[in-house]
Amino acid sequence: MDAGRRAQPLRQAGQIPTPTSQDPEQGLTEKVLADTDVLTWWGHMAHGQVKDEIVERVHKCVLNGMGLIVMHSGHYSKIFKKLMGTGCGLKWREAAEKERLWCVNPGHPIADGLGEYFELPHTEMYGELFDIPQPDELVFISWFEGGEVFRSGCCWTRGKGKVFYFRPGHETFPIYYDPNIRKVLANGVKYVARRAGSPYSLNAPNIKDPLSPIAAEHEVDESLHKH
Amino acid sequence: MDAGRRAQPLRQAGQIPTPTSQDPEQGLTEKVLADTDVLTWWGHMAHGQVKDEIVERVHKCVLNGMGLIVMHSGHYSKIFKKLMGTGCGLKWREAAEKERLWCVNPGHPIADGLGEYFELPHTEMYGELFDIPQPDELVFISWFEGGEVFRSGCCWTRGKGKVFYFRPGHETFPIYYDPNIRKVLANGVKYVARRAGSPYSLNAPNIKDPLSPIAAEHEVDESLHKH
Amino acid sequence: MDAGRRAQPLRQAGQIPTPTSQDPEQGLTEKVLADTDVLTWWGHMAHGQVKDEIVERVHKCVLNGMGLIVMHSGHYSKIFKKLMGTGCGLKWREAAEKERLWCVNPGHPIADGLGEYFELPHTEMYGELFDIPQPDELVFISWFEGGEVFRSGCCWTRGKGKVFYFRPGHETFPIYYDPNIRKVLANGVKYVARRAGSPYSLNAPNIKDPLSPIAAEHEVDESLHKH
Amino acid sequence: MDAGRRAQPLRQAGQIPTPTSQDPEQGLTEKVLADTDVLTWWGHMAHGQVKDEIVERVHKCVLNGMGLIVMHSGHYSKIFKKLMGTGCGLKWREAAEKERLWCVNPGHPIADGLGEYFELPHTEMYGELFDIPQPDELVFISWFEGGEVFRSGCCWTRGKGKVFYFRPGHETFPIYYDPNIRKVLANGVKYVARRAGSPYSLNAPNIKDPLSPIAAEHEVDESLHKH
Numbered sequence: 001m002d003a004g005r006r007a008q009p010l011r012q013a014g015q016i017p018t019p020t021s022q023d024p025e026q027g028l029t030e031k032v033l034a035d036t037d038v039l040t041w042w043g044h045m046a047h048g049q050v051k052d053e054i055v056e057r058v059h060k061c062v063l064n065g066m067g068l069i070v071m072h073s074g075h076y077s078k079i080f081k082k083l084m085g086t087g088c089g090l091k092w093r094e095a096a097e098k099e100r101l102w103c104v105n106p107g108h109p110i111a112d113g114l115g116e117y118f119e120l121p122h123t124e125m126y127g128e129l130f131d132i133p134q135p136d137e138l139v140f141i142s143w144f145e146g147g148e149v150f151r152s153g154c155c156w157t158r159g160k161g162k163v164f165y166f167r168p169g170h171e172t173f174p175i176y177y178d179p180n181i182r183k184v185l186a187n188g189v190k191y192v193a194r195r196a197g198s199p200y201s202l203n204a205p206n207i208k209d210p211l212s213p214i215a216a217e218h219e220v221d222e223s224l225h226k227h
Numbered sequence: 228m229d230a231g232r233r234a235q236p237l238r239q240a241g242q243i244p245t246p247t248s249q250d251p252e253q254g255l256t257e258k259v260l261a262d263t264d265v266l267t268w269w270g271h272m273a274h275g276q277v278k279d280e281i282v283e284r285v286h287k288c289v290l291n292g293m294g295l296i297v298m299h300s301g302h303y304s305k306i307f308k309k310l311m312g313t314g315c316g317l318k319w320r321e322a323a324e325k326e327r328l329w330c331v332n333p334g335h336p337i338a339d340g341l342g343e344y345f346e347l348p349h350t351e352m353y354g355e356l357f358d359i360p361q362p363d364e365l366v367f368i369s370w371f372e373g374g375e376v377f378r379s380g381c382c383w384t385r386g387k388g389k390v391f392y393f394r395p396g397h398e399t400f401p402i403y404y405d406p407n408i409r410k411v412l413a414n415g416v417k418y419v420a421r422r423a424g425s426p427y428s429l430n431a432p433n434i435k436d437p438l439s440p441i442a443a444e445h446e447v448d449e450s451l452h453k454h
Numbered sequence: 455m456d457a458g459r460r461a462q463p464l465r466q467a468g469q470i471p472t473p474t475s476q477d478p479e480q481g482l483t484e485k486v487l488a489d490t491d492v493l494t495w496w497g498h499m500a501h502g503q504v505k506d507e508i509v510e511r512v513h514k515c516v517l518n519g520m521g522l523i524v525m526h527s528g529h530y531s532k533i534f535k536k537l538m539g540t541g542c543g544l545k546w547r548e549a550a551e552k553e554r555l556w557c558v559n560p561g562h563p564i565a566d567g568l569g570e571y572f573e574l575p576h577t578e579m580y581g582e583l584f585d586i587p588q589p590d591e592l593v594f595i596s597w598f599e600g601g602e603v604f605r606s607g608c609c610w611t612r613g614k615g616k617v618f619y620f621r622p623g624h625e626t627f628p629i630y631y632d633p634n635i636r637k638v639l640a641n642g643v644k645y646v647a648r649r650a651g652s653p654y655s656l657n658a659p660n661i662k663d664p665l666s667p668i669a670a671e672h673e674v675d676e677s678l679h680k681h
Numbered sequence: 682m683d684a685g686r687r688a689q690p691l692r693q694a695g696q697i698p699t700p701t702s703q704d705p706e707q708g709l710t711e712k713v714l715a716d717t718d719v720l721t722w723w724g725h726m727a728h729g730q731v732k733d734e735i736v737e738r739v740h741k742c743v744l745n746g747m748g749l750i751v752m753h754s755g756h757y758s759k760i761f762k763k764l765m766g767t768g769c770g771l772k773w774r775e776a777a778e779k780e781r782l783w784c785v786n787p788g789h790p791i792a793d794g795l796g797e798y799f800e801l802p803h804t805e806m807y808g809e810l811f812d813i814p815q816p817d818e819l820v821f822i823s824w825f826e827g828g829e830v831f832r833s834g835c836c837w838t839r840g841k842g843k844v845f846y847f848r849p850g851h852e853t854f855p856i857y858y859d860p861n862i863r864k865v866l867a868n869g870v871k872y873v874a875r876r877a878g879s880p881y882s883l884n885a886p887n888i889k890d891p892l893s894p895i896a897a898e899h900e901v902d903e904s905l906h907k908h
Binding site for chain 2: 082084085086087091096097125127129131134147157158159202203204207208211212214215
């Protein structure tokens with residue numbers, strides 16, 4: 001996670017803690033996560049420093065219903081790769097080029113209040129192939145001046161949790177001050193937030209008693225089983 | 228992976244090697260995998276003994292286009308969990324009950340030549356909730372005498388590879404001798420087999436030169452970047 | 455649409471008008487639809503009597519963001535078939551058998567507050583193959599005592615609108631008095647309700663002026679076009 | 682359907698009949714369709730002249746397993762709208778601009794043998810929002826010089842049939858002579874071609890006899906039913 005100057009506008013909205021690398025639990029204690037409805041994740045060079053046990057902990061929380069928003073270079077974080085099951089690579093270029101994000105799902109809650117497209121005058125380019133599973137919902141596709149396209153707003157369900165990946169963001173461009181970007185993130189937080197839902201278990205329980213009767217004639221020969 | 232008596236009918240079809248745990252590479256060397264178009268995976272109690280480096284190797288091969296068929300208790304294998312990104316838990320019961328598999332995708336290649344349903348007289352039950360990402364394609368749903376249902380035939384794309392999970396199978400019931408089961412597996416092998424496709428990379432390459440011209444006026448101030 | 459005794463509990467919740475067939479606009483005037491956030495649709499024998507122009511009108515409203523909940527025998531209504539693009543057939547049997555609905559999407563808003571399954575003691579059976587496009591979201595799968603399964607809770611997006619099909623319901627069984635059914639319907643109404651979203655057009659507009667400059671050298675020879 | 686000069690390269694491949702509007706069955710008799718594994722559909726100004734009964738006939742054939750490839754301005758044909766359930770509108774511009782098609786599904790059979798992208802120097806632009814249901818499989822996304830993006834290669838399953846929409850094509854640009862375009866179409870024909878599959882019915886049959894026994898105590902009171 002990144003605690004840099006560019007996270008300032010997000011912190012103002014009270015959305016994320018910005019843990020430091022001095023903390024042995026890296027800011028993500030069991031208690032903090034249990035109290036979290038939506039975790040936003042932005043990191044870059046330090047992905048490798050996030051401990052595997054913390055990644056496991058966050059993964060369990062997402063499966064149990066915590067929302068997760070992964071931003072920009074968070075595409076290469078351990079937690080995003082673990083939730084996707086793919087390599088999550090992409091093409092990139094830093095040329096301060098123009099990006100135009102087109103909405104391809106106009107009724108989606110994350111697109112609420114936005115135009116049919118919006119622009120960022122100077123961005124780092126991310127280009128296809130973006131190595132992700134096909135999104136459950138594709139909301140935005142980006143056009144880049146230099147010739148690439150990108151699936152920039154993607155949602156997936158994992159267990160009881162919802163994951164939203166949103167492409168824009170950078171250390172040096174003031175992306176998170178842009179009003180459209182802030183609207184998308186605010187919509188996204190509402191969309192992926194934890195819900196009560198129905199029961200969910202990470203176990204694989206043995207259900208000895210059937211709910212409906214099983215015919216006696218084909219009772220199993222227990223001597224065959226060493227399960 | 229399981230080398231037991233029940234794998235005999237599959238071995239006869241020449242589909243799988245059955246490595247032993249004595250082999251340090253567990254039968255899955257780089258060379259074997261490079262020559263493999265479809266890997267079928269069946270295991271149970273010994274999932275934990277499959278080495279993480281072997282799982283990484285198989286994962287890369289799937290992303291690069293090798294087909295993977297995961298059968299029955301393979302749902303809890305490291306490789307399946309890694310590809311899914313979820314816990315992959317389910318309910319289970321050994322009561323030799325009847326299972327009826329309904330086809331819900333009648334034009335799917337995996338359903339080729341099958342009826343609208345087929346039955347297994349005595350099976351171990353697997354019940355929902357099956358903790359998987361929503362399948363890209365759902366082919367079969369099982370009905371169990373004891374009262375549960377299960378998404379029994381599911382396909383996902385990961386990278387260039389296709390993954391097919393098929394539920395039936397057991398150590399003590401002669402599931403893999405059943406002609407419908409064998410037809411599904413033969414169809415499945417054809418469906419997920421490696422294809423040429425288009426280029427795919429696990430890297431995240433920097434594309435310095437744009438494909439289309441970028442307006443000069445917004446060239447980036449390189450001094451801002453310490454990427 | 456059905457105005458029968460069984461719709462009583464739904465009317466109490468203020469969710470649906472129950473138009474009569476004497477009305478030339480069949481209760482669905484432009485004004486009524488413009489004021490509607492969610493339309494619930496239940497009909498049976500009289501599907502053919504719904505006028506094509508009314509179906510067109512409802513279709514446009516769904517594409518423009520009105521939510522639609524289609525219940526039980528509404529699967530064979532003109533509007534559902536038009537939105538799906540398939541035949542929407544299914545198997546059915548009236549034998550007062552038991553149905554058990556399993557949740558396969560435990561974090562979904564429509565499953566909020568429900569158990570991992572719930573039961574209906576006496577129902578009409580609907581069985582696969584249900585001839586629908588694969589749902590964008592599958593929430594419930596039904597188990598029937600007589601041996602069938604069914605995708606009982608399914609969501610699709612069409613234009614800006616969301617469609618939720620929910621299987622249970624019958625003229626003679628008191629399905630809509632069941633507290634779980636009522637919870638699903640209340641959740642469903644919230645889930646599919648109209649949102650602001652982003653702009654949407656049913657037209658195919660000619661965009662003469664490009665947003666980004668097009669190189670002059672490949673200007674088109676207008677004489678070639680008789681578009 | 683369009684019988685113009687630009688269809689010449691497709692005719693050479695023996696893929697399509699090019700019926701004339703003088704034919705009362707518009708070239709699509711029951712017999713022709715029964716013998717057809719894949720129908721390719723390209724039309725423009727004359728969509729309205731295709732008779733509704735012919736559209737119904739083609740629709741039934743697709744549901745029963747005939748493959749359908751819809752090209753370019755076929756997006757606005759009656760048959761495509763009927764299969765999609767949406768308005769199928771899009772933006773368009775004729776400015777002879779450059780199009781670059783990016784592959785976002787590198788293992789897909791339709792991408793076989795293609796590069797990570799390919800270009801068309803002069804095309805008519807089609808831009809988002811493309812009013813379609815989210816594709817079951819998205820294969821290509823187009824970048825346009827003038828600033829738009831488009832989901833250019835999309836697959837859906839309807840009944841037993843597969844539908845592939847492919848954007849490029851025009852009356853005045855020699856799109857169908859381009860070797861990449863021809864490769865996509867050849868791959869597409871193989872991908873959507875009719876398969877045996879499992880049984881499929883457009884009816885909604887009453888299944889009087891259950892497959893598994895139903896407890897006697899809740900037999901239905903037949904006097905209640907006037908189904």
